[in-house]
Amino acid sequence: MSSILFYxxxxxxxxxxxxxxxxxxxxxxxxxxxxxxxILSRYKNALKFVLDNKGxxxxxRGLIVNENxxxxxxxxxxxxxxxxxxxxxxxxxxxxxxSYLGSQLNQTNSANCELQARIISGNRCYCSCGxxxxxxxxxxxxxxxxxxxSIRPAATYGCEAWTLTSRxxxxxxxxxxxxxRKIFGSVQDENGIxxxxxxxxxxxxxxxxxxxxxxxxxxxxxxxxxx
Numbered sequence: 001m002s003s004i005l006f007y008x009x010x011x012x013x014x015x016x017x018x019x020x021x022x023x024x025x026x027x028x029x030x031x032x033x034x035x036x037x038x039i040l041s042r043y044k045n046a047l048k049f050v051l052d053n054k055g056x057x058x059x060x061r062g063l064i065v066n067e068n069x070x071x072x073x074x075x076x077x078x079x080x081x082x083x084x085x086x087x088x089x090x091x092x093x094x095x096x097x098x099s100y101l102g103s104q105l106n107q108t109n110s111a112n113c114e115l116q117a118r119i120i121s122g123n124r125c126y127c128s129c130g131x132x133x134x135x136x137x138x139x140x141x142x143x144x145x146x147x148x149x150s151i152r153p154a155a156t157y158g159c160e161a162w163t164l165t166s167r168x169x170x171x172x173x174x175x176x177x178x179x180x181r182k183i184f185g186s187v188q189d190e191n192g193i194x195x196x197x198x199x200x201x202x203x204x205x206x207x208x209x210x211x212x213x214x215x216x217x218x219x220x221x222x223x224x225x226x227x
Contacts, residue, residue, distance in 0.1 A: 009061045013058060013061070023042070027042045027043055027046040028040065028049075036101055038100055048085075048087045051088075051090070052088055067092060070092050072092040072093065072094050073105070074107060103158045103161075111164065111168065114162070115164075115171065115172070118154070118155050118156065118158075119155055121154045125150060126179055129151065132146060133182060143183045144206075147180075152211060152214065155211070156211065156214065159215040160218050160219050160222035162215065172211045173211065176210060181197055
């Protein structure tokens with residue numbers, strides 16, 4: 001019952017402080033998923049005002065704000081070293097990057113850190129499925145299905161919010177091609193020499209539906225959902 005009571009109290013606090021609208025039409029917005037709460041604000045004073053109100057609401061219900069788990073990040077065009085955020089009796093550490101709901105966020109709003117973390121997760125997932133991917137009992141179609149249903153989702157989690165550069169796209173394609181070459185194996189050319197498959201050959205095998213096109217389709221789907 002403790003978790004249910006805690007979430008009920010947190011929901012009451014959030015609904016009381018978070019009125020209608022979004023950050024595009026007001027100065028501050030509270031985003032909450034279970035016990036992970038993020039407060040977005042255009043101005044530092046507006047953020048302090050919400051924190052003060054939230055602190056008083058929390059204390060009324062016998063709860064406390066954990067300073068060690070609460071971080072402050074100033075999102076700017078360039079990474080800067082800021083002072084800790086002081087709000088009443090609380091002092092929150094200023095960080096250049098943090099993890100929220102499994103995604104890596106940073107001051108410059110760049111997807112590079114998140115992308116590297118996702119590729120590492122994809123490689124770990126591939127290693128965990130290594131026995132299946134190398135098994136001769138499974139055909140290529142089943143191995144490709146394992147990739148598209150388990151490995152690729154691990155590497156593209158949260159991709160709807162990514163802004164990719166040409167270098168990012170190349171990194172993702174390199175990650176995917178490494179796995180596809182394991183799935184489809186080598187090929188024998190006209191001279192009877194075995195070689196690894198070329199990029200255009202891999203694209204033909206997957207119907208040109210590579211990981212970058214998959215990410216762009218997910219972004220379009222998310223846009224449609226928002227609209």
